[in-house]
Amino acid sequence: MNSPLITLNNVSKRYRQLDALTSVSMSLNQGEVLGLFGHNGAGKTTMMKLILGVISPSQGEVIVMGGAPDSKEAWHLREKIGYLPENVSFYEQLTGLEVLTYFTKLKGFSGKDAKKYAISLLEQVGVAHAMKRQVKTYSKGMRQRLGLAQAFIGKPKLLLLDEPTVGLDPIATADFYKTVDQLKIQGTSVILCSHVLPGVEQHIDRALILSSGKVLAMGTLVELRNKANLPVAIKPSGLNGAVLEDIKLNGFFCKNTNSLKVPENKKMTVLKQLLSYDNLADIEVETASLERLYQYYLNLDPSLDLNSDSNNRTQRSTLEEAGK
Amino acid sequence: MSQILTVANKEFQDGLRNRWLVSITIIFAILSIGLTYFGAAASGSVGITSLSTTVASLASLAVFLIPLIALLLSYDSFVGEQESGTLLLLLTYPLSKTQLLLGKFIGQGGIIALATLLGFGASAILLYFQLGDSAVIQTFALFIASAILLGLSFTAIAYLISLSVSEKSKAAGFALITWFLFALAFDLALLALLVGIENGLTQQGLMQLMMLNPADIFRLVNLAGLDSSDVNGVLAIAINASLSQGQLFSILIAWVVLPLTLATFIFRKKTL
Ligand SMILES: Nc1ncnc2c1ncn2[C@@H]1O[C@H](COP(=O)(O)OP(=O)(O)OP(=O)(O)O)[C@@H](O)[C@H]1O
Ligand SMILES: [Mg+2]
Numbered sequence: 001m002n003s004p005l006i007t008l009n010n011v012s013k014r015y016r017q018l019d020a021l022t023s024v025s026m027s028l029n030q031g032e033v034l035g036l037f038g039h040n041g042a043g044k045t046t047m048m049k050l051i052l053g054v055i056s057p058s059q060g061e062v063i064v065m066g067g068a069p070d071s072k073e074a075w076h077l078r079e080k081i082g083y084l085p086e087n088v089s090f091y092e093q094l095t096g097l098e099v100l101t102y103f104t105k106l107k108g109f110s111g112k113d114a115k116k117y118a119i120s121l122l123e124q125v126g127v128a129h130a131m132k133r134q135v136k137t138y139s140k141g142m143r144q145r146l147g148l149a150q151a152f153i154g155k156p157k158l159l160l161l162d163e164p165t166v167g168l169d170p171i172a173t174a175d176f177y178k179t180v181d182q183l184k185i186q187g188t189s190v191i192l193c194s195h196v197l198p199g200v201e202q203h204i205d206r207a208l209i210l211s212s213g214k215v216l217a218m219g220t221l222v223e224l225r226n227k228a229n230l231p232v233a234i235k236p237s238g239l240n241g242a243v244l245e246d247i248k249l250n251g252f253f254c255k256n257t258n259s260l261k262v263p264e265n266k267k268m269t270v271l272k273q274l275l276s277y278d279n280l281a282d283i284e285v286e287t288a289s290l291e292r293l294y295q296y297y298l299n300l301d302p303s304l305d306l307n308s309d310s311n312n313r314t315q316r317s318t319l320e321e322a323g324k
Numbered sequence: 325m326s327q328i329l330t331v332a333n334k335e336f337q338d339g340l341r342n343r344w345l346v347s348i349t350i351i352f353a354i355l356s357i358g359l360t361y362f363g364a365a366a367s368g369s370v371g372i373t374s375l376s377t378t379v380a381s382l383a384s385l386a387v388f389l390i391p392l393i394a395l396l397l398s399y400d401s402f403v404g405e406q407e408s409g410t411l412l413l414l415l416t417y418p419l420s421k422t423q424l425l426l427g428k429f430i431g432q433g434g435i436i437a438l439a440t441l442l443g444f445g446a447s448a449i450l451l452y453f454q455l456g457d458s459a460v461i462q463t464f465a466l467f468i469a470s471a472i473l474l475g476l477s478f479t480a481i482a483y484l485i486s487l488s489v490s491e492k493s494k495a496a497g498f499a500l501i502t503w504f505l506f507a508l509a510f511d512l513a514l515l516a517l518l519v520g521i522e523n524g525l526t527q528q529g530l531m532q533l534m535m536l537n538p539a540d541i542f543r544l545v546n547l548a549g550l551d552s553s554d555v556n557g558v559l560a561i562a563i564n565a566s567l568s569q570g571q572l573f574s575i576l577i578a579w580v581v582l583p584l585t586l587a588t589f590i591f592r593k594k595t596l
Contacts, residue, residue, distance in 0.1 A: 049412075049596075052416045053416075054412060054415050054416060054595075054596055055595055055596070075418055075420060076418060078416060078417055078418040078419075079418045081416065083413065083416045085409050085412055085413050087409055088408065088409035088410060088412070088413055089408045089409060089410075090408075090410065091338075091408075091410065093338075093341060093342070102330070102334055103417070105326075105330045106327060106330055106331075106414070106417045106418070106419055107417060107418065108418060110326070150413075
């Protein structure tokens with residue numbers, strides 16, 4: 001069990017003219033949760049499909065649980081893999097229970113057990129009240145929950161979740177992450193990709209940032225933060241401008257946000273200095289969020305200004321700035 | 325095996341739910357009962373000869389209807405699931421492409437087969453009670469068996485279409501063209517060949533050409549009992565050089581197995 005569950009060695013995938021992935025190498029251990037991030041069209045879904053073996057790499061090798069996932073021998077391993085596709089619409093004319101029972105049977109459960117198990121999964125994701133209704137009457141979030149239930153069938157060893165929280169309400173999202181945490185404890189490895197970054201951080205062990213098919217950064221959040229060396233935002237209150245007087249502090253002061261932008265390695269000295277003030281009422285410390293890390297690494301991408309996707313991205317960030 | 329049955333069961337249930345089974349059965353039953361009843365009355369005499377005429381007229385209608393129904397039922401079988409994303413999902417399950425294809429075929433083929441049996445069987449029973457002759461059962465058994473094979477053959481052809489295109493609307497278009505080619509254009513082309521090339525096409529050659537169309541094989545099976553004077557067109561000539569029923573059935577079965585095998589092959593090569 002020391003060998004990783006998934007290994008990608010220099011994997012490239014090309015769709016006709018288009019390089020969807022270029023020499024991607026990574027590995028995932030048992031019980032590890034990997035967050036996969038990247039702009040639209042970065043290659044996240046492609047990477048999942050490669051790991052699932054529904055497409056084959058143009059170059060390099062993909063090894064999942066000791067074998068190539070696109071080989072014949074890998075079929076029995078699929079009982080141990082759960083997948084939530086990014087856009088799937090289940091058989092509309094069937095009821096939620098019928099859909100899930102079908103998939104449960106295909107995962108190897110037999111007759112009666114399948115139905116019982118399907119009901120318990122539907123209860124887990126909170127659509128049991130609507131299980132006798134046709135899927136076409138489901139709301140977006142209910143469909144998403146059904147998809148999640150489908151991915152959880154048979155306590156998979158490996159879960160690939162493509163934008164699992166799309167359409168989920170805040171409570172369902174929290175429930176979802178709770179389930180991920182539980183599965184992780186039971187030894188399930190998870191790859192999840194999401195565009196909603198806040199809220200993901202606490203639940204992932206490592207992050208992988210993709211851009212135009214290339215790996216921009218991979219590692220734990222601490223590693224990524226250290227490498228990026230992004231400043232920590234410290235916001236004291238109650239000092240009434242004393243910060244501007246203090247030569248140890250005023251160099252870090254940032255007018256726009258009314259806070260101190262301090263490099264990671266100076267954080268403690270600045271904090272100690274602030275604490276020496278008696279009239280300090282409160283202090284907020286904000287380390288670089290995943291969102292800021294993501295923006296930082298994406299802006300490092302040299303191909304940023306060359307492809308059309310990046311225009312969207314720059315537009316988006318200007319929009320964000322305008323919003324601030 | 326259980327995977328195949330799971331898929332087959334789902335497809336069969338879909339056929340029930342979407343009222344395919346009921347509608348096809350009713351269409352076939354009304355058609356065949358109507359033809360049997362009024363056909364016999366129109367010809368004035370009720371007897372064995374009218375039996376073969378009845379089957380012949382049934383066959384000439386069924387040869388248009390059955391391929392159309394089979395194509396309609398199955399053209400979106402794969403491309404539909406591809407569009408909705410469930411095909412991709414199914415392929416990540418412990419289910420091989422061959423199993424999925426066979427499962428679908430058994431389920432949808434089951435719908436066609438059952439509807440054919442019930443629909444045409446109804447008039448067989450009616451006629452049997454009218455005539456009290458066991459020849460009715462024999463003749464209809466042959467007719468129903470070949471009708472089922474014709475349906476299965478076009479189900480397999482529909483899968484070929486469904487797996488070769490990536491949009492549902494395109495599949496529908498191709499299904500329509502396929503129907504037109506096999507049910508109408510093929511015979512026209514044969515006729516043109518016959519007229520166009522003097523002494524060019526022997527009976528033997530014509531026969532061989534007709535084996536390229538499952539619809540024509542079906543016709544041959546069911547018109548063989550007739551005098552050639554009752555049949556017109558290309559068929560009249562072909563019937564004289566007829567193959568044995570056994571041979572015709574084997575070729576019809578090949579028309580089920582070959583497209584299905586080819587469909588499996590295409591499916592294996594297909595990337596999503
Ligand atoms: N079947 C295909 N044929 C051709 N090109 C494809 C195909 N699938 C994906 N691509 C291309 O590969 C690139 C990567 O696509 P992918 O779906 O992996 O992106 P993604 O990171 O999942 O994006 P999103 O966040 O929008 O889901 C895109 O440029 C896409 O256009
Ligand atoms: Mg995607």
